[in-house]
Amino acid sequence: MQYHYIFGPVPSRRLGISLGIDLVTHKTCSMDCIYCECGKTTELTLEQKEYVPFNDVVKELDHFLTHHSDPDYITFSGSGEPTLNSCLGDVIDHVRSKRPYIKIAVLTNSTLILNPSVWQALLKADLVLPSLDAVSKKAFLKINRPHKGADAEEIAKGIEAFAKAFKGKIWLEVMILPGINDETSDLMELKEAIHRIKPDRLQINTLDRPGTLSDIKPASRSNLERISALFDFPNTEIIARVGEDVKAGIMREEIRGVIIETIHRRPCTKEDLLKILGVEKNMIDTCIDTLLQEKKIVGKSEKRGIFFQTIKEES
Numbered sequence: 001m002q003y004h005y006i007f008g009p010v011p012s013r014r015l016g017i018s019l020g021i022d023l024v025t026h027k028t029c030s031m032d033c034i035y036c037e038c039g040k041t042t043e044l045t046l047e048q049k050e051y052v053p054f055n056d057v058v059k060e061l062d063h064f065l066t067h068h069s070d071p072d073y074i075t076f077s078g079s080g081e082p083t084l085n086s087c088l089g090d091v092i093d094h095v096r097s098k099r100p101y102i103k104i105a106v107l108t109n110s111t112l113i114l115n116p117s118v119w120q121a122l123l124k125a126d127l128v129l130p131s132l133d134a135v136s137k138k139a140f141l142k143i144n145r146p147h148k149g150a151d152a153e154e155i156a157k158g159i160e161a162f163a164k165a166f167k168g169k170i171w172l173e174v175m176i177l178p179g180i181n182d183e184t185s186d187l188m189e190l191k192e193a194i195h196r197i198k199p200d201r202l203q204i205n206t207l208d209r210p211g212t213l214s215d216i217k218p219a220s221r222s223n224l225e226r227i228s229a230l231f232d233f234p235n236t237e238i239i240a241r242v243g244e245d246v247k248a249g250i251m252r253e254e255i256r257g258v259i260i261e262t263i264h265r266r267p268c269t270k271e272d273l274l275k276i277l278g279v280e281k282n283m284i285d286t287c288i289d290t291l292l293q294e295k296k297i298v299g300k301s302e303k304r305g306i307f308f309q310t311i312k313e314e315s
C-alpha cells in the first residue's frame with residue numbers, strides 16, 4: 001500500500017521510533033516561519049476543516065499497524081499545522097482504540113490551542129510539543145510571519161492555560177535565529193512566558209537545514225548556551241545539532257540505510273551495530289525487525305550470537 005498521510009517510522013532523537021501522521025496538505029499552516037523545513041506556506045489560514053480525509057488516514061494507519069512493528073510514538077506533524085485538521089481528536093481516538101499503549105505526540109505552533117475542539121484533542125495526547133519563538137510582536141512577525149488573526153501574547157497565554165489543565169508532558173521548543181529573535185528585550189519577554197508556562201522540558205533549537213529564506217543563519221553553540229543561561233529554567237536542553245552532532249543526524253534519517261550498508265560489507269550482531277552506530281538499543285531492534293520482515297536481511301546463529309547479513313540477489 002502506498003502511504004500518503006503517514007510517514008516513517010523514523011528514529012527520532014526525542015521520541016525513539018516515531019511514526020508520523022500528516023493531517024494537512026502541503027503546505028497549510030497558520031504561520032509561515034522563516035526557518036520552516038517544509039518550505040513556504042501556500043495556504044496561510046486559521047480555518048479548521050478536514051484537510052485530508054479521516055477515513056483515508058485511518059485506513060493507512062490500520063494497514064501500517066497490521067504489517068509492521070509498533071512504533072514508540074505516533075506523532076502528528078508533517079507539512080503544516082496538524083491542529084488545523086478538524087479530525088485530529090477522532091484520529092487520536094482511533095489510535096487509542098487500536099493500540100492504547102502507543103504514545104501519542106502532537107507538534108503544534110499553538111495558534112489554535114484555545115479553540116475548544118483543539119483543546120479537547122490535545123488533552124488526549126501523551127506529549128504536546130508547542131513551539132514559542134517570540135512573545136514580542138516585532139520578533140513574532142519577523143520569525144513566524146503568522147496569519148493576521150494570530151497574536152503572540154494570546155498564544156503564550158493559551159499554552160500557559162493548557163499546560164495547567166494537561167495531564168501529559170509539555171516540551172516547549174524555542175527556535176533561536178541570530179538577528180531575528182535574539183535581542184535581549186525579546187529574550188526577556190520569552191523568559192517570563194516560559195517561567196509562567198512551566199513546561200516539563202524547555203528545548204532550545206536553531207536552524208539545522210535550509211529554511212525558507214536563504215540569508216538566515218543558525219545560532220552558534222555558545223550563543224545558545226548564553227541564551228539557555230539567561231532563561232534560567234530547569235530542564236532546559238539545547239537540541240540543536242549545530243555541527244558536531246553527526247550521530248543524531250544518522251539516527252534521524254539514515255539508520256536503516258546505514259545498517260544495510262554496514263552488514264552488506266560485514267555480517268554483524270546487534271551488539272556490533274550498537275557499538276558501530278552508537279544509537280539506542282530499541283532503534284536497532286526495530287530497524288532489524290522491519291528489515292527481517294521486508295526480507296532485506298537474514299540472521300544466522302553463530303557462536304558469538306545472531307549475525308545479520310543482507311540477502312544476496314540471484315544473478
Ligand code: SF4
Pocket residue numbers: 029030031032033035036037038041079080081109
Ligand atoms: S508553524 Fe511549523 S509548519 Fe508552520 S510554518 Fe512554522 S515551522 Fe512550518
